[in-house]
Amino acid sequence: MGFLSTFVAWLLSLGSSLMVMIVLIILGLVFRVGWQKAVRGGITTGVGLAGLFLVVNVIVSALQPAVAAMATRFGITKTLVDVNWADAGIAWGWPGVAGLIVSLLVVNILMLVLKLTKTLWVDVWSYWHGSALAGFVWAMSGGNVWLGILAGVLYLVAGSLMSDLTAKKYQEFNDMPGIGVPCGTTVQASLFAMPVVWVLDRIPGLKDWDASPDGIKKRFGLMGEPGVLGFLLGVIIGIFAYGGTAADLGLAQILGLGMNVALMMIILPRMVSIIAEGIIPITLSIVQYMRERFKDREIYVAVDCAVLLGHPAVMASTIIAFPLLVLLSALLPGVNMLPIASLAVVPFWAGAIVPYTKGNVVKTVIVILLYAIPFMYLSTLTATSHTAAFQMMGQYGAEIGKGLKLASWDMGGDILGSIIQGVFHLFGV
């Protein structure tokens, strides 16, 4: 224990991108991916992590003054800065990430052997939801790695049970035998959709109301482009924050904010992708090993939620939901974050909902809006532990000192994650 905590402390002092590099190289060697792939993977993910923080830095320094100006000018208290997938930085950069990966694999094998689940959780990338939650709990507890791992494993185990419930439906609708999708807020959207769709199907008039996915994509498709959407949202916030304040009516600042938000919307997912790229060899090695061992059992192999995005109703519903979600967040009292980066998670929710609405756009939009409301409040509630996690990893310390608070839907607003955080809180963490 003494040695381990010294080692962890040293790793942490290196900063998260060097730490994840070393951790992944060691894991790569443990899972026998070969030293070349291990080294390449470790460095790739380290670079992705460093890049992610660079991008978030740009957006934090652009957006924070803007939301602060909005608050002073109009009393609009939407002061939390939406960083959404920057949480992948917590997930892969907190010091317990290797422990979490190994622990979950062990627990998953045990559950499979005891027939408690059918989900073979081999998609290491999608552990990140659990790992980010683990990072929050680690930060809440003042740096207890073990409590973090426990929270993360609990979350991921719950994910595999939810995957058991939804796998068949996903397989039929997307024509992909043998898969399951245990990812965080995506699979929860399916569970949420089940009763809501049951009710919607019993409302006369609404029952058969639909809209054509292709028509929507043709007319409003541009709004579904992350860059365009980001620019527009940046400009709208800019008008509230700076409109009429300078010689050029604040135009330079307004357009500048638009460009910065567009930059985040396009570059942030790219950085997340680089992080994911480095983890691929480890994932592939684990898939091989586990598939050999569970050959003759019916299992659902975990895959990334991106496989659910194929149906045309997914993007159509997402495009319609975007402005409504922003409006809802602006109007609901007590919701302190305007979603920008977090909108990127909405297509995944739609992907998890369409198998239940059978591709009906109107019903899918209704389910998305209802599902998002708890996220709006929970992301506001969890902003403190969220911000603390970034701070403990040595990110944005100066800005946080000046009152910056970070939030997101995908992890911060996560219903299951917030419940687990709450339970740990009850036990005094």
Next chain:
Amino acid sequence: MGRLIVVACGAGINTSAIAEDSIKERVIQEGFADVEVKRILMADIEGYLGRSDLIMVVSMMKIFRTFHVPVFQGMPFLIGTKQEKDALLDKIVDAVKKT
């Protein structure tokens, strides 16, 4: 002129990268010097369909439409055993040889 294989997925973050990795490795092994493997978003596919060097689409999702080039479903790259994966790679290599 080179030949282009696009690997399309919904988010361009994780799943298409896995398939791209496996296909690239095999393409190099086979010595196809002119074959480029490119990872794209399914939403961006229109821009590639008009290209005359496009020879194949590998999709990581179910696509609810058809294309004028061969389409392969890339799921075995994510969840397949080594045999399943190699079988799919053999099919892809055969299709490349035919172009």
